[in-house]
Amino acid sequence: MIFLGLGCLLVLGLILSRLVRVSFAPLIIGLVLIGAGAGIAKFRTDTVSSPVLGFRYYGPIEGRVVNIDRSGSDAVRLTLDRVILNRMSPDRTPSKVRVSVHGDGRSAPFRPGDAIMTTGHLSPPSGPAEPGGFDFQRHAWFLQIGAVGYTRNPIVRIAVADGYDGWRLWIFQQRRTLAKAVRDQIGGEPGAFAAAIMTGDRSAMSQATIADLRATNLAHLLAISGLHMGLLTGFVFAVVRMGLALIPALALRYATKKFAAVVALVIGAGYLALSGGNVATERAYIMVAVMLVAVLLDRRALTLRAVAMAATLVLILQPEALVGPGFQMSFAATTALVLVFGGMRHVDMSQLPKWVRIVFSVVLSSAVAGVVTAPFAAIHFNQIAHFGLLANILSVPLMGIIVMPAAVLAVCLAPLGLWSVGLWFVDQGLQWILFVAGKVANIEGGVGHVMSPSAAVLPILGLSLIWVALWQGRGRLVGGVGVICALFIWSQTTRPAVLVADNGALIGLMGADGRILSRAKGGGFVAGVWLENDGAPIAQMDAAAKGGFNRQGRQIAFNLGDWHMIAVTGKTALAALTGCGGADILISNQTVQSKRPCRVIDVISLRKTGALAFDLSADGDLITTTARQVAGQRPWAPRPRQAPPENRDTAQE
Numbered sequence: 001m002i003f004l005g006l007g008c009l010l011v012l013g014l015i016l017s018r019l020v021r022v023s024f025a026p027l028i029i030g031l032v033l034i035g036a037g038a039g040i041a042k043f044r045t046d047t048v049s050s051p052v053l054g055f056r057y058y059g060p061i062e063g064r065v066v067n068i069d070r071s072g073s074d075a076v077r078l079t080l081d082r083v084i085l086n087r088m089s090p091d092r093t094p095s096k097v098r099v100s101v102h103g104d105g106r107s108a109p110f111r112p113g114d115a116i117m118t119t120g121h122l123s124p125p126s127g128p129a130e131p132g133g134f135d136f137q138r139h140a141w142f143l144q145i146g147a148v149g150y151t152r153n154p155i156v157r158i159a160v161a162d163g164y165d166g167w168r169l170w171i172f173q174q175r176r177t178l179a180k181a182v183r184d185q186i187g188g189e190p191g192a193f194a195a196a197i198m199t200g201d202r203s204a205m206s207q208a209t210i211a212d213l214r215a216t217n218l219a220h221l222l223a224i225s226g227l228h229m230g231l232l233t234g235f236v237f238a239v240v241r242m243g244l245a246l247i248p249a250l251a252l253r254y255a256t257k258k259f260a261a262v263v264a265l266v267i268g269a270g271y272l273a274l275s276g277g278n279v280a281t282e283r284a285y286i287m288v289a290v291m292l293v294a295v296l297l298d299r300r301a302l303t304l305r306a307v308a309m310a311a312t313l314v315l316i317l318q319p320e321a322l323v324g325p326g327f328q329m330s331f332a333a334t335t336a337l338v339l340v341f342g343g344m345r346h347v348d349m350s351q352l353p354k355w356v357r358i359v360f361s362v363v364l365s366s367a368v369a370g371v372v373t374a375p376f377a378a379i380h381f382n383q384i385a386h387f388g389l390l391a392n393i394l395s396v397p398l399m400g401i402i403v404m405p406a407a408v409l410a411v412c413l414a415p416l417g418l419w420s421v422g423l424w425f426v427d428q429g430l431q432w433i434l435f436v437a438g439k440v441a442n443i444e445g446g447v448g449h450v451m452s453p454s455a456a457v458l459p460i461l462g463l464s465l466i467w468v469a470l471w472q473g474r475g476r477l478v479g480g481v482g483v484i485c486a487l488f489i490w491s492q493t494t495r496p497a498v499l500v501a502d503n504g505a506l507i508g509l510m511g512a513d514g515r516i517l518s519r520a521k522g523g524g525f526v527a528g529v530w531l532e533n534d535g536a537p538i539a540q541m542d543a544a545a546k547g548g549f550n551r552q553g554r555q556i557a558f559n560l561g562d563w564h565m566i567a568v569t570g571k572t573a574l575a576a577l578t579g580c581g582g583a584d585i586l587i588s589n590q591t592v593q594s595k596r597p598c599r600v601i602d603v604i605s606l607r608k609t610g611a612l613a614f615d616l617s618a619d620g621d622l623i624t625t626t627a628r629q630v631a632g633q634r635p636w637a638p639r640p641r642q643a644p645p646e647n648r649d650t651a652q653e
Contacts, residue, residue, distance in 0.1 A: 051092050055124075063080025066113075073100075077098055114159065117158050121150055125636075129501070133627070134529075138634065179195035189205075189206065192204035202222065224281045261296055271285075283311070399429065463482065495533070504603050506526055514546070555577065563616075564582065566586055570590065574590050612626055
């Protein structure tokens with residue numbers, strides 16, 4: 001009924017826009033589009049709804065392998081569907097779970113479609129590490145992953161993939177097969193890199209290599225996006241058109257560029273399917289498709305309308321992509337390049353040598369893309385690559401001139417058993433790119449770290465840049481003012497004085513020389529997020545070695561203004577504490593059973609609130625902000641449910 005009512009209102013709005021004065025029509029149409037977007041977002045949220053585990057589980061895990069990748073710690077990660085958990089009804093069992101494989105399980109030969117069984121730990125997807133931080137629960141919801149965990153036990157294959165499990169899984173199997181063949185042919189990090197750009201399979205990429213690529217602003221070469229799709233389809237388009245031009249009977253009678261456009265469109269669709277179809281690849285293919293269809297219709301291909309159409313289609317299919325860094329950086333770079341090179345059409349450069357024009361185009365495109373994506377990279381990843389332009393100038397031309405054409409050549413020669421010829425050139429090009437990334441990443445001061453901004457910065461920045469792109473004349477200055485305002489707000493942002501993890505086991509106190517952590521080990525992921533958001537990603541052990549806490553065994557005490565706080569870890573330490581130990585606030589990673597003469601924050605209350613942040617008001621009052629308060633009541637963050645009797649004791653261990 002909600003969707004029916006919303007649909008009726010949208011239709012009435014469109015009718016009204018045709019009846020009112022022309023000056024009011026855009027406003028009404030804008031409101032209609034906002035309503036349509038809200039309806040699409042709600043529809044998408046409901047259609048991906050699936051059960052989420054409400055407790056910590058240990059026991060048998062059975063399922064079918066539908067994805068294989070690597071975690072941040074380089075562990076192999078399996079995504080399973082058709083999940084079966086011990087003594088859990090199907091209506092409570094998550095549709096998918098993701099399990100990191102450690103210990104004896106690492107040597108098992110995983111293949112897409114295999115049904116496997118192991119014994120491991122599962123937990124609900126975790127919420128934000130701090131209020132307002134990245135919400136993994138939300139991310140997992142749209143992937144239909146209802147539980148994450150790990151296993152250190154052997155993995156048993158109970159059924160082999162039969163090849164009839166649907167086209168998505170078949171494509172995934174082909175991707176894995178092709179990726180393995182590429183890695184076997186090339187080997188090492190270049191082989192893993194080649195497999196990533198040809199198939200989208202990054203499971204063999206080491207975290208050290210990925211870190212170097214990010215530190216040099218070359219990570220976009222790893223993701224299959226506009227560069228790869230544009231180079232592939234452009235190369236195919238050029239080869240087909242030139243080949244047809246050699247046949248006079250066709251070239252003189254037909255518009256061969258339209259035949260070339262159709263072939264490039266089909267090849268691009270196959271590349272999209274093979275790569276797994278992430279947001280950046282979808283955006284790239286839609287952009288390419290719009291351009292090639294424009295060629296078929298004899299229209300100008302590279303316009304802001306094409307960018308807008310691509311963004312609209314991506315958001316209709318995956319509205320949740322709007323808040324992701326991939327969507328924001330990808331469309332920011334594409335929009336800026338369209339604007340800049342559109343303006344360059346009227347600049348006469350015919351007097352310059354051809355090689356100068358090529359070099360100038362590469363430098364300009366790298367500079368424009370780097371400048372416009374830098375704020376978004378800083379917002380999401382808290383770092384800026386100072387020498388990214390240098391690394392791109394030294395690497396991007398090789399990707400376009402050697403690597404991608406050679407990859408296409410290798411695939412074309414594969415049926416003849418000669419694909420090693422093309423892969424040799426791919427290997428040489430990627431070795432150079434990895435060499436550049438390693439050298440530039442190790443330049444002292446090559447990477448700068450920045451503090452996470454307040455929630456208002458990203459919307460103001462994004463809307464201001466859209467204003468600059470769409471408005472004409474001096475009105476664009478308003479968008480520039482908005483960008484300056486966003487940067488000013490960012491510069492005034494402060495970090496929380498105290499952070500409490502959602503399990504109560506880790507405390508972070510802001511000191512004069514940065515964040516002080518309560519533990520040198522344990523909770524490493526949360527600790528890393530806090531330190532990165534502070535703009536000071538030092539080692540957890542170093543942050544814990546700073547002074548600021550009064551440590552007595554498993555009990556720490558500290559002050560925030562006039563407020564005295566005590567954090568206690570473990571049942572024994574909690575039982576030994578008399579009352580609240582003179583504190584105003586008691587924090588524990590256990591369940592506090594008895595009443596205490598202070599405010600108590602234990603594991604039970606933290607399950608309801610998520611991570612906490614404490615600050616002081618101007619009057620010295622304590623300001624408490626919770627992750628749930630910032631995120632709101634969402635379908636992906638349900639109230640925790642009690643574990644079944646057979647798992648409850650294990651869940652508390």
